[in-house]
Amino acid sequence: MVSVRQQIQELCLNLGFSLFGVTPAQVSPGFDRLQEWIARGYAGTMDYIPKRLEAYKHPHSVLEGCKSVIMLGMPYTPSPYTQPSKRTTYVPPVKSSETNQFAKIGSYACGKVDYHDLIRELLNQICGTIISLVPGSNNRGVVDTAPLMERDFAQLAGIGWIGKNTLLLNQKSGSYFFLAAILTDIELEADEPFRSDHCGTCTACLDSCPTSAFEAPHVLNASRCISYLTIEHRGSIKEELSEKMGDWLFGCDVCQTVCPWNRKSEVDVLAPLRHVDLEQKTTLEHWLELDEVGFRTLYRKTPFWRTKLTGMQRNAMIVAANQQRYDLVPLIESFLKSENEVLVDTASSSLIRLNATKPSP
Numbered sequence: 001m002v003s004v005r006q007q008i009q010e011l012c013l014n015l016g017f018s019l020f021g022v023t024p025a026q027v028s029p030g031f032d033r034l035q036e037w038i039a040r041g042y043a044g045t046m047d048y049i050p051k052r053l054e055a056y057k058h059p060h061s062v063l064e065g066c067k068s069v070i071m072l073g074m075p076y077t078p079s080p081y082t083q084p085s086k087r088t089t090y091v092p093p094v095k096s097s098e099t100n101q102f103a104k105i106g107s108y109a110c111g112k113v114d115y116h117d118l119i120r121e122l123l124n125q126i127c128g129t130i131i132s133l134v135p136g137s138n139n140r141g142v143v144d145t146a147p148l149m150e151r152d153f154a155q156l157a158g159i160g161w162i163g164k165n166t167l168l169l170n171q172k173s174g175s176y177f178f179l180a181a182i183l184t185d186i187e188l189e190a191d192e193p194f195r196s197d198h199c200g201t202c203t204a205c206l207d208s209c210p211t212s213a214f215e216a217p218h219v220l221n222a223s224r225c226i227s228y229l230t231i232e233h234r235g236s237i238k239e240e241l242s243e244k245m246g247d248w249l250f251g252c253d254v255c256q257t258v259c260p261w262n263r264k265s266e267v268d269v270l271a272p273l274r275h276v277d278l279e280q281k282t283t284l285e286h287w288l289e290l291d292e293v294g295f296r297t298l299y300r301k302t303p304f305w306r307t308k309l310t311g312m313q314r315n316a317m318i319v320a321a322n323q324q325r326y327d328l329v330p331l332i333e334s335f336l337k338s339e340n341e342v343l344v345d346t347a348s349s350s351l352i353r354l355n356a357t358k359p360s361p
Helices: 004-014 031-039 115-133 150-156 204-208 226-232 284-289 292-299 304-322 326-337 341-357
Strands: 019-024 068-075 139-142 177-184 214-216 248-250
Touching: 004 019, 004 068, 004 115, 019 150, 068 150, 115 139, 115 177, 150 177, 226 248, 226 304, 248 304, 284 304, 284 326, 292 304, 304 326, 304 341, 326 341
Parallel strands: none
Antiparallel strands: 019 068, 068 177, 139 177
């Protein structure tokens, strides 16, 4: 007879979750580290983390009576900048030309949809199936927004280990996958925790970070991380950091592109998560000319919505200065009249930097 766990696992795999593991609900082993991380100010302006700190301690805070945590991993398209790559599906990066320089965006955001919406819908479907298998059971699917230390529970569920870049790593899938969880009050057969660390002496991720955001192996100072700066941070970005953002318009994949475990990654990605409209998304003119109506029409259901148009335009001006895009000066100057102080401040600092590097006629 096929067990409840086996039926759940088969459904998850069929829906696109290539990684599956189960662990008993328990106190998160990383909770003390989270407290210390917050105390050191590494959370930056992400106040929602310390505000619900105690909730991260145990899954009971997310689902009362939780007995098992089902951890899932769904792959997304690896960054085309992953190096060196032995994947047969490798896509060469878009090359810059003298007349058209492209920015970079985190690979996870290159699809058609916001992964939260896609995965949440699939989790609801799985929860519905669990109820049909165990009537009266209480289940909740979460993806990246509930106070659950997903990486800790993924390691407890045997999916992989937490790398020096703080991302979960799997020997076959690398790190290019989303984590999701289903909390249930059913006692399911658990997997053995992943106890090995396969990073060894490698420090490629730590050495390659443009902003030196890693205070130590496994310790990320989010306030210096390009992904945090371009997505979560709402204010102006210090010049010291903006100059190091390089071409990154939204997110950053550097610590993944240099990871040896991502060289071997062979993944089957669901269609909505495959890269689409990359030229539009990576063109600075597109973002600097976009208005609120256009932003809502094009990006309402995408990861860019979290950063808002003002955040994307702030980032675009910084990248323009980093790329020495003198042709974009008129567009940047138009933001000096903005009612948004961050845009005015970013426009001013970007113009100063461009003027300082502009060759003499």
